[in-house]
Amino acid sequence: GIQVEQSPPDLILQEGANSTLRCNFSDSVNNLQWFHQNPWGQLINLFYIPSGTKQNGRLSATTVATERYSLLYISSSQTTDSGVYFCAVSYSGNTPLVFGKGTRLSVIA
Amino acid sequence: NAGVTQTPKFRVLKTGQSMTLLCAQDMNHEYMYWYRQDPGMGLRLIHYSVGEGTTAKGEVPDGYNVSRLKKQNFLLGLESAAPSQTSVYFCASRTAQKSNQPQHFGDGTRLSIL
Numbered sequence: 001g002i003q004v005e006q007s008p009p010d011l012i013l014q015e016g017a018n019s020t021l022r023c024n025f026s027d028s029v030n031n032l033q034w035f036h037q038n039p040w041g042q043l044i045n046l047f048y049i050p051s052g053t054k055q056n057g058r059l060s061a062t063t064v065a066t067e068r069y070s071l072l073y074i075s076s077s078q079t080t081d082s083g084v085y086f087c088a089v090s091y092s093g094n095t096p097l098v099f100g101k102g103t104r105l106s107v108i109a
Numbered sequence: 110n111a112g113v114t115q116t117p118k119f120r121v122l123k124t125g126q127s128m129t130l131l132c133a134q135d136m137n138h139e140y141m142y143w144y145r146q147d148p149g150m151g152l153r154l155i156h157y158s159v160g161e162g163t164t165a166k167g168e169v170p171d172g173y174n175v176s177r178l179k180k181q182n183f184l185l186g187l188e189s190a191a192p193s194q195t196s197v198y199f200c201a202s203r204t205a206q207k208s209n210q211p212q213h214f215g216d217g218t219r220l221s222i223l
Binding site: 001004030033035041042043045048050086088092094096097098099100101102 | 144150153203205208209211212219
């Protein structure tokens, strides 16, 4: 099955700093999602991005499907950005997602 | 629009007890999924369903059963709970009508087996 690796596993940032999170996957996929799990455990959909680039406020994501990786950019980080960021992929939209182990982000004031 | 609702939010069981977790979605989605999340790990698929009356095994199905009698509900059962099933359980759903749509997740059920 598909393998998903996320890096770095842990990241500590000063408030206002920028960061890049990476997701590598082992096979061609047609579905990729980024999630933020907040400190209360809720999973928040950030992006559905099987290819290309999308932006939503201070967050943006780029997926290069041919090279099997995706990047999540967080600019001007805030303490509310803290939590765990997950990348999840699947072969197609109707097959189950395979999750990476996540990047734990801590933003300190 | 409630989205995906999981019941209960928290539960403590004794080893050997049984229970059922309920997932309900009001988006008329065809696909529904049950995942478990253990500390330091991503979510792993337990079972899923591509439509009413159908279910399939995921990555970690042992010790669990599921049923999809109604399109809007997906039930996860533990017949004889074990401490190894202590975890946070997430339900998700997705439409089959369009290919470029994300999965939507519930808020999770935190289950402890003593």
